[in-house]
Amino acid sequence: MPVVPGLFERLAFRANLAPSAILDVHGGASLHAAALADELGVFTALDRPRTPSTLAAALDVDETALRTLLDSLVAVGYLARDGDEYRRTRATTRWLTPDGEANLAPFLRFWVDVVLPYWRDHATRAVREGDPGETLYEWLGDDEEAWATTQAGFRSSASLLLDPVADELGDVEGLRVLDLGGGHGAYAVELARRGADVTLVDHPAALTTAREAAAEAGVDVDIVGGDYLTADLWARLDAPVADPPERVPADAPVDARGGATAGGDGPTRGAREGDAGDAGDAGYDVVLLFNVLHGHTPDESAFLLARASGVLAPGGRVVVLDQFDADGPTNLADIGVALLDLTYLVTLGGGTPDVDAVNRHLGDAGLVVAGSRTFRRAPGVRLVTADRA
Numbered sequence: 001m002p003v004v005p006g007l008f009e010r011l012a013f014r015a016n017l018a019p020s021a022i023l024d025v026h027g028g029a030s031l032h033a034a035a036l037a038d039e040l041g042v043f044t045a046l047d048r049p050r051t052p053s054t055l056a057a058a059l060d061v062d063e064t065a066l067r068t069l070l071d072s073l074v075a076v077g078y079l080a081r082d083g084d085e086y087r088r089t090r091a092t093t094r095w096l097t098p099d100g101e102a103n104l105a106p107f108l109r110f111w112v113d114v115v116l117p118y119w120r121d122h123a124t125r126a127v128r129e130g131d132p133g134e135t136l137y138e139w140l141g142d143d144e145e146a147w148a149t150t151q152a153g154f155r156s157s158a159s160l161l162l163d164p165v166a167d168e169l170g171d172v173e174g175l176r177v178l179d180l181g182g183g184h185g186a187y188a189v190e191l192a193r194r195g196a197d198v199t200l201v202d203h204p205a206a207l208t209t210a211r212e213a214a215a216e217a218g219v220d221v222d223i224v225g226g227d228y229l230t231a232d233l234w235a236r237l238d239a240p241v242a243d244p245p246e247r248v249p250a251d252a253p254v255d256a257r258g259g260a261t262a263g264g265d266g267p268t269r270g271a272r273e274g275d276a277g278d279a280g281d282a283g284y285d286v287v288l289l290f291n292v293l294h295g296h297t298p299d300e301s302a303f304l305l306a307r308a309s310g311v312l313a314p315g316g317r318v319v320v321l322d323q324f325d326a327d328g329p330t331n332l333a334d335i336g337v338a339l340l341d342l343t344y345l346v347t348l349g350g351g352t353p354d355v356d357a358v359n360r361h362l363g364d365a366g367l368v369v370a371g372s373r374t375f376r377r378a379p380g381v382r383l384v385t386a387d388r389a
């Protein structure tokens with residue numbers, strides 16, 4: 001549970017009688033305490049009440065130090081204490097363990113182990129110069145362990161919306177789906193489970209989590225390693241790459257990484273890393289861009305949407321999911337969107353996408369917006385569906 005002051009303390013902060021910034025310091029420590037507890041296995045081991053001595057023995061940690069950690073977790077509400085026994089609160093069971101509805105613990109670990117170390121080295125430059133110099137993904141490089149922590153974090157935050165988003169896509173049985181920046185593979189696996197023929201694209205070093213997820217679920221997902229801002233990747237996809245629609249703006253990059261034209265002078269189609277599938281050159285029925293546009297410049301987004309549109313089968317659709325830069329329905333939504341905007345600037349040189357700009361890029365890509373919906377569970381997140389005109 002994040003640090004929440006009591007009523008009189010809130011009034012004191014509002015009256016400016018005390019420095020409310022101290023709450024951020026407590027919040028930072030609370031984040032680290034929860035991530036540490038997850039790393040040590042405290043939350044899973046407390047599937048039943050335990051004394052510090054039995055817990056310390058089970059986790060192979062120092063009992064006195066463990067008591068200190070447990071008491072800090074009681075103070076912020078992650079645990080409760082009855083006599084000498086500690087137990088999980090209902091909120092912890094529901095949101096921070098595999099026994100609950102969605103396990104966000106890997107997302108906390110991603111922040112502590114990946115985002116914050118990166119942030120320390122890149123935030124100043126990001127704000128001074130407008131970009132961090134290298135994106136978080138470039139910084140991860142070939143470090144498969146750090147990528148696994150990252151994808152586990154993304155997957156855990158995606159788990160909040162997995163079912164409603166998959167439901168929103170309707171009956172996907174037999175459809176060809178292209179999941180751009182599919183990362184951890186949770187969406188790809190879920191759609192494959194529902195009968196879709198799914199191809200997932202992501203950075204080559206980022207693919208282990210998706211491969212494991214598909215194997216664990218016993219479904220086939222074509223997993224393609226590559227950079228979707230390059231012509232090479234689009235030439236390797238098992239679908240015709242149409243010329244960009246006429247309405248693509250003249251200044252949109254033909255290859256956002258400065259390479260050759262996809263489907264024009266670009267490299268010839270190469271072998272895919274994964275099983276290439278047998279759907280031939282039919283094009284994709286659905287192309288997903290889930291939580292990717294926030295990492296890109298408007299030109300890159302225009303390029304991506306034009307390419308996505310270009311590989312659609314007749315009647316196909318592009319579906320964008322992101323944390324949009326729009327007025328949220330709640331205070332928390334506004335705070336979340338503002339802080340995410342800063343996070344995307346620092347980590348990716350990007351920002352929360354502007355819904356009007358995305359709609360414009362969809363139109364420029366020859367697509368017509370067919371639907372747009374938000375999710376009560378994730379304020380600020382919007383799913384936009386656009387059909388080939």
Ligand SMILES: C[S@@+](CC[C@H](N)C(=O)[O-])C[C@H]1O[C@@H](n2cnc3c(N)ncnc32)[C@H](O)[C@@H]1O
Nearest residue numbers: 158181182183202203206226227228229290291
């Ligand atoms: C925030 S994650 C989203 C994962 C998943 N789509 C979801 O919604 O949970 C963004 C993903 O896009 C991938 N990505 C970013 N830029 C990419 C690029 N140029 N080419 C391929 N993948 C890229 C990242 O590696 C990462 O896995």
